[in-house]
Amino acid sequence: MSRPYARQRQTDGNQATRQDSELKEQPRRTRPNENHLLINAFAPRDASPLVGLSRRIAESGCNIVEARLATLGQEVCLQLLVQGSWDAIAKLESALARMEREEGTRMVYFRTALREAQGNALPYVVEVTAADKPGVLYQLVDFFEHHGISIENMTCSRYRAAQTGADVFSAQFTVGIPVDTHIAAFRDDFLEFCDGLNLDAILDPMKF
Numbered sequence: 098m099s100r101p102y103a104r105q106r107q108t109d110g111n112q113a114t115r116q117d118s119e120l121k122e123q124p125r126r127t128r129p130n131e132n133h134l135l136i137n138a139f140a141p142r143d144a145s146p147l148v149g150l151s152r153r154i155a156e157s158g159c160n161i162v163e164a165r166l167a168t169l170g171q172e173v174c175l176q177l178l179v180q181g182s183w184d185a186i187a188k189l190e191s192a193l194a195r196m197e198r199e200e201g202t203r204m205v206y207f208r209t210a211l212r213e214a215q216g217n218a219l220p221y222v223v224e225v226t227a228a229d230k231p232g233v234l235y236q237l238v239d240f241f242e243h244h245g246i247s248i249e250n251m252t253c254s255r256y257r258a259a260q261t262g263a264d265v266f267s268a269q270f271t272v273g274i275p276v277d278t279h280i281a282a283f284r285d286d287f288l289e290f291c292d293g294l295n296l297d298a299i300l301d302p303m304k305f
Contacts, residue, residue: 132183134179136175136179136205137174137175137204138203139172139202144202145173146173146204150175153189153192153193154177157185157186158184159186160181161180163177163178218247218275219273219280220249220272220273221271221300221302222271222302222303223268224268225268225296227265227295229264230266241270241272245275246273247272248270251269251270
């Protein structure tokens, strides 16, 4: 009686293997909640859109994937990447249109998708400080583009040093360096480039 049972187990195992193989061969289907909306909102500092946008996103049944807020001049700038079902995103789009009309919030929003992992670049952090002068940012980003380095995040500002009163340019970048790049040679090129412009710079691997 054990032999039929053994044959049955083997048959079940073969069927399970075929089913697993078929599932792996099937293309990945988009899940209902994988619709994304990118929102850029701008408003005066005393009328920040953060609370109003957050409420409408929640009421629409969507989730916030990423959010960034900055105050530039007299304006609050808010960036949001929102995820939800197709119906929820459509409901949110209608709510944003009403918010623009009724509250005067300036917005740009459109549907997008998550960025797929590349796996072919190493994350590095770049910090640059220098006496402020026109064209510094352009020269930096042009250097990265020329060397095939992607800029993933960037923050830069101009301020007056409290100690000396000098105008200072400061920038922080997160860049993606292709894995086949010779890091030591690239670091030498970058620091030599910064020396030529009299920029104080640091290039370090991201630790997290």
